[in-house]
Amino acid sequence: PANSEKLTQFLKYGVYHLESSNAVFIDPVRALNRSYSLFKVSPLRYYSRFFEHKPLGTTATGTCSNSRKRKRKEKRPPLALNERERAADHRHQEVRPFLLKAHESLLRTDELLSVLPNLRSGEAAPAGNDESELPQQSFIELGRLWQASMYEISLNFPHSREQTRDEGLLRSLCFNGLDMLLPIFDNLVANDMDDDVEAEFLGSRYIIPRDSCFYMSDLKHIKNLVPGEDSCGFHLIVIDPPWENGSAQQKSRYPTLPNRYFLSIPIKQLAHEEGALVALWVTNREKLRTFVEKELFPSWGVRHVATFHWLKVKADGSLICDLDLFHHRPYESLLLGYCDGKIVDSEKLPKGRDIHDNQVMISVPGDYSRKPPIEDLVLELVPGLKPPRCIELFAREMRAGWLSWGNEPLYFQESRYFMS
Numbered sequence: 001p002a003n004s005e006k007l008t009q010f011l012k013y014g015v016y017h018l019e020s021s022n023a024v025f026i027d028p029v030r031a032l033n034r035s036y037s038l039f040k041v042s043p044l045r046y047y048s049r050f051f052e053h054k055p056l057g058t059t060a061t062g063t064c065s066n067s068r069k070r071k072r073k074e075k076r077p078p079l080a081l082n083e084r085e086r087a088a089d090h091r092h093q094e095v096r097p098f099l100l101k102a103h104e105s106l107l108r109t110d111e112l113l114s115v116l117p118n119l120r121s122g123e124a125a126p127a128g129n130d131e132s133e134l135p136q137q138s139f140i141e142l143g144r145l146w147q148a149s150m151y152e153i154s155l156n157f158p159h160s161r162e163q164t165r166d167e168g169l170l171r172s173l174c175f176n177g178l179d180m181l182l183p184i185f186d187n188l189v190a191n192d193m194d195d196d197v198e199a200e201f202l203g204s205r206y207i208i209p210r211d212s213c214f215y216m217s218d219l220k221h222i223k224n225l226v227p228g229e230d231s232c233g234f235h236l237i238v239i240d241p242p243w244e245n246g247s248a249q250q251k252s253r254y255p256t257l258p259n260r261y262f263l264s265i266p267i268k269q270l271a272h273e274e275g276a277l278v279a280l281w282v283t284n285r286e287k288l289r290t291f292v293e294k295e296l297f298p299s300w301g302v303r304h305v306a307t308f309h310w311l312k313v314k315a316d317g318s319l320i321c322d323l324d325l326f327h328h329r330p331y332e333s334l335l336l337g338y339c340d341g342k343i344v345d346s347e348k349l350p351k352g353r354d355i356h357d358n359q360v361m362i363s364v365p366g367d368y369s370r371k372p373p374i375e376d377l378v379l380e381l382v383p384g385l386k387p388p389r390c391i392e393l394f395a396r397e398m399r400a401g402w403l404s405w406g407n408e409p410l411y412f413q414e415s416r417y418f419m420s
């Protein structure tokens, strides 16, 4: 049968608005591909987990396989909860109906469910022995070396770059034919072309989307991002901090930082004079939620206006684990708040009462702690003229039209994550 208009749009842009709920289903691969013209994000690499076959005994509403033992341990009776756990449980109970409604809506959407198992197809498995099998470069370790300031990345610009180059953006550059060599650490590296460009660093290739830039540095140097003029600030600030928590440390994929370090992020100075929407990813730890509400947002000058949730499913539509597991939930939350600008133009600010709280985005997760793109969900809440100026803090990837900052913003830009 012919695809519905909704499914056709989903297959093109990666976003499907689910019927009768505050929810969307997202295919991050399709959504990210809007940033690229010459390359495509590899679905096989993106979806490295959760595409296994449904184990026996798993229900569509999402019971984890082999998790009975863990569940017995983690699902303690309410009486055994201490005060903080009770607060966490209360928060969970408030969110639960929205998550269930969104998930039920997904399970009713047959046309979408029928394409989910194919999200990962569309390319041949990478042949063995190729460069992508080599271990990945650790920017975190290189950035700590005393030689860091001497490392350079080479950007391969096509001929037309000669006319469009904005030299004001680039601190030190020298030409080597059509390759431009730029310091890779503590330097703003920009691709202001209308196409993706390829870059090379220590023998690995990276894909840099059109009209994007990265600044790779430690948190110590974040002040260098503060724009010289308020009109050059950002309308959307997405932040996914390396929060300290049991699981991140256990897996030690990246270093984490104590909460108080994040108080120093200069949100007010990064915000555009017309104001900024701040979107902060948080874990379900109650202690962290209290810290953000009572200390972090107030010190950043951010007013909390809504909380959205990311519900994680497998390729068959079932939740990645039981919704009610105490220490391991199949969802994470995104706190949204406003940082007022110097120009208070109430006409340009989306009205608080218009914001639907508890919206849910559903997707099949990619690599560990890789978050789905959120701009489709939050765009109408972003103040100022469109297109907005966007920045992602603690980023591991780049987007067309965005500035990505962190100690490894090129991580998912390596060519192993792309197909030509």
Ligand code: SAM
Residues within 6 Å of the ligand: 140, 217, 218, 219, 220, 240, 241, 242, 243, 254, 255, 256, 257, 369, 370, 371, 372, 394, 395, 396, 397, 406, 407, 408
């Ligand atoms: N949002 C990202 C994604 O979807 O892939 C994940 C971000 S991860 C939660 C946090 C990032 O912060 C990691 O890349 C980590 O290396 C980085 N980070 C940790 N300590 C840092 C520091 N001192 N300065 C800058 N970045 C740091």
